[in-house]
Amino acid sequence: MSNLSTTSDEILASARTLIMNGGYNGFSYADIADVVKIRKASIHHHFPTKTDLVRTLVSRYREDAEAAVAALGQNVQDPFEILKVYADHWASCIEDASRPFCVCAMLASEMPALPPEVAVEVKAFFRFLATWLTSVMERGCKEGSLRLSSEPKVEAEAFMASVHGAMLSARAYGMPDVFGVILTPTLQRLSPTGA
Amino acid sequence: MSNLSTTSDEILASARTLIMNGGYNGFSYADIADVVKIRKASIHHHFPTKTDLVRTLVSRYREDAEAAVAALGQNVQDPFEILKVYADHWASCIEDASRPFCVCAMLASEMPALPPEVAVEVKAFFRFLATWLTSVMERGCKEGSLRLSSEPKVEAEAFMASVHGAMLSARAYGMPDVFGVILTPTLQRLSPTGA
DNA sequence: CCTTACCTACCTTCCAGTAGGAAGGGCGTC
């Protein structure tokens, strides 16, 4: 059981990397086959269609994020610190090029061209992220750990947009540190001390 | 001369729309041929390769933006108003689905998978936009029309990221008004009166 | 003996791009 499903995990992992690079239409079963060292047809055994593959990938991506967010809530209490850890997570992912872009941000940009089943999952991810960030903002507002200038829900959406936009700029310039440059003042603004 | 080059303009216009939908790998010469009502091979007469086509498209997109920005500077003096007009422009484009996404934001997300010639043009667009926004921020800071909490350059990058992130969210949710929801407080924060 | 995992071989469709020709307009020359 432990590494019986390794192949399908490898397929998902390589698909994730490929999507981060070029989006839904930017990779093929042949690309995955090259990486995983398996025949193209064998991928169809694990995921009958490309839609199945990406739907599963995004769905699991959200589940993983949900787990990570729950764990983060256990280890870090302060809402401001939580936002900082979240931003730092992406900063280092982009910096060391391990996960230079969020899969769902990537797919969201292609939304109108996505198979409906995949689009639904992407939407679900955005909703999950917004809901979580909203709860963090709400708690930070109550506890005085965050200084909000709008409703928590709006602040959450604005923060999420900043993160995604910063990713995009870092990629456009080919300068990973741009992400940090953009997010530092964004976090600063939310800090109760103003620094 | 006036409408001699109409066909090549139509090709560029339809390519722009198609890229906004699905990105670089999300459209083909056949798709353009359907829209422009021309044979696939005829497109190659105007743009020998797909790379040529998109490079030209992005380059002209930047030129148009430069002209629009210059015109905006003539008609509107107040830096805060300029940012508002810029945001409103995109809000209405997204709202009426006429140009529901920025071509360069779309292509930037696919950066690593783009032909180098195209990637260069996309980078140039981002640099132009950042430079312009920085100059607006600088003037607004000097004149007191904008309240900045960081250096003009950083504020400009953050503002640009918010715009792009807001576009992404609007698309992900399938709710055009999300763009406005995110940008309203972003502008508010920059307003000298705080409202 | 059945299921799982993987294979070879193949299909259809689509892709970017090429070859080569037809139609027509502009233009200089006789």
Added chain:
DNA sequence: GACGCCCTTCCTACTGGAAGGTAGGTAAGG
């Protein structure tokens, strides 16, 4: 003003390769 010439535009017909997906078989393990 008619002829020949060329350039632009668009066409039909095609190529080689890559796309997603299928058919059917083999080997291993419970």
